[in-house]
Amino acid sequence: MIGWIDARAGVSADMLLGALVDAGVPLELLQTAIDQLGLGVTLTSTTCQRGGVGATKIEVGGDQDPPLLDIRQTLDRVEEPVRTTAGTILRRLAEAESRVRRISLEDITFHHVRHTLAYAVGAATGFCQLGLEALHCSPVSLGSRTAMPAPAVLELLKGVPVAAGPAATECPTTMAAAVLATLVAEWGEMPPLVMRHVGYGAGQHNPPELASVLRIVVGDPVEQPAGSVQLETNVDDLDPRVWPYVIERLLAAGAYDAWLTPIIMKKGRPAHTLSVLAPSQRAADLRAIVFRETSSIGLRETTVAKHHKLARTESLVHVGGQPIRIKTARLDGETVNVNPEWRDVVAAAQALGQPAKQVLAEARRLAFDNSAQTAVAQWD
Numbered sequence: 243m244i245g246w247i248d249a250r251a252g253v254s255a256d257m258l259l260g261a262l263v264d265a266g267v268p269l270e271l272l273q274t275a276i277d278q279l280g281l282g283v284t285l286t287s288t289t290c291q292r293g294g295v296g297a298t299k300i301e302v303g304g305d306q307d308p309p310l311l312d313i314r315q316t317l318d319r320v321e322e323p324v325r326t327t328a329g330t331i332l333r334r335l336a337e338a339e340s341r342v343r344r345i346s347l348e349d350i351t352f353h354h355v356r357h358t359l360a361y362a363v364g365a366a367t368g369f370c371q372l373g374l375e376a377l378h379c380s381p382v383s384l385g386s387r388t389a390m391p392a393p394a395v396l397e398l399l400k401g402v403p404v405a406a407g408p409a410a411t412e413c414p415t416t417m418a419a420a421v422l423a424t425l426v427a428e429w430g431e432m433p434p435l436v437m438r439h440v441g442y443g444a445g446q447h448n449p450p451e452l453a454s455v456l457r458i459v460v461g462d463p464v465e466q467p468a469g470s471v472q473l474e475t476n477v478d479d480l481d482p483r484v485w486p487y488v489i490e491r492l493l494a495a496g497a498y499d500a501w502l503t504p505i506i507m508k509k510g511r512p513a514h515t516l517s518v519l520a521p522s523q524r525a526a527d528l529r530a531i532v533f534r535e536t537s538s539i540g541l542r543e544t545t546v547a548k549h550h551k552l553a554r555t556e557s558l559v560h561v562g563g564q565p566i567r568i569k570t571a572r573l574d575g576e577t578v579n580v581n582p583e584w585r586d587v588v589a590a591a592q593a594l595g596q597p598a599k600q601v602l603a604e605a606r607r608l609a610f611d612n613s614a615q616t617a618v619a620q621w622d
Contacts, residue, residue, distance in 0.1 A: 499519045580606055
């Protein structure tokens with residue numbers, strides 16, 4: 243399964259835990275893992291509404307922090323794989339604080355360290371329980387200009403899609419940012435999936451502008467059909483005798499088609515646009531061929547939304563005893579296109595001493611006759 247987090251209404255550690263519980267992770271499982279820390283931290287869960295949406299709200303309670311607490315030794319009490327995941331979350335958080343405060347990592351101390359450890363272990367336990375193959379997340383809301391996140395949050399979310407939020411509440415917390423930075427593999431809109439569970443974690447506030455909830459969607463990934471791409475480049479300084487070889491290389495490497503279009507570039511220079519239509523999984527190899535075999539230093543790449551292809555078969559006819567390959571295209575079983583292979587037509591014409599156009603016409607006639615006979619046989 244895969245998961246997707248909708249963080250466009252903000253994200254905090256308690257919202258993450260609430261969404262995990264709401265999506266089906268037992269609260270008792272999170273509490274058991276946190277109890278291994280031996281810090282007396284307790285979780286309580288209540289249901290509430292945010293903007294008309296039902297959600298789970300998590301409260302974290304416990305005594306005040308002890309005067310001294312060795313984080314590494316305390317975390318060693320937790321079982322794997324939660325210990326490693328929680329340790330990575332805390333390490334990322336400490337490194338971000340070190341950079342923004344401009345002090346050494348050894349000098350970093352966490353405020354409310356008891357709750358910090360509990361949040362890290364709780365989040366690690368919940369996501370480990372889901373057993374996700376990959377976790378995705380939307381762009382993260384950073385709040386409005388009247389409520390901006392802490393500097394460590396911005397440090398943790400470098401390289402991550404972010405946006406200003408519609409409300410002045412629920413700015414990302416440093417712990418939530420550390421969890422996302424550690425666990426999220428892909429950022430963007432929800433990937434295609436068959437939904438199995440949806441969980442809503444409630445924020446602390448209930449603004450009128452939006453439902454202050456963090457949403458987690460869990461489901462099975464949907465296998466996407468392989469798409470197509472079109473590569474294009476304009477070239478004005480290549481010996482034109484090279485082009486046939488380039489096109490042959492591209493077709494042999496898996497391109498559906500490759501062609502040249504004469505163009506006029508700046509200052510009236512004649513040039514060609516090379517276009518290559520190909521399956522997306524072959525794009526990297528085809529780009530390499532273009533760059534190696536031509537003088538191009540840049541390519542345009544466009545995703546082709548739909549690439550319709552007719553069902554095609556290849557057969558053989560004989561004209562004057564000479565073999566000619568035939569490509570036949572069908573639409574819903576009806577033959578709509580018959581094309582003899584031109585190189586075979588030329589070879590047959592030379593062998594027979596006949597005009598190529600005459601051999602081509604005869605090959606087409608034989609191909610259509612064979613196609614009609616096949617259709618009758620299938621009908622019978």
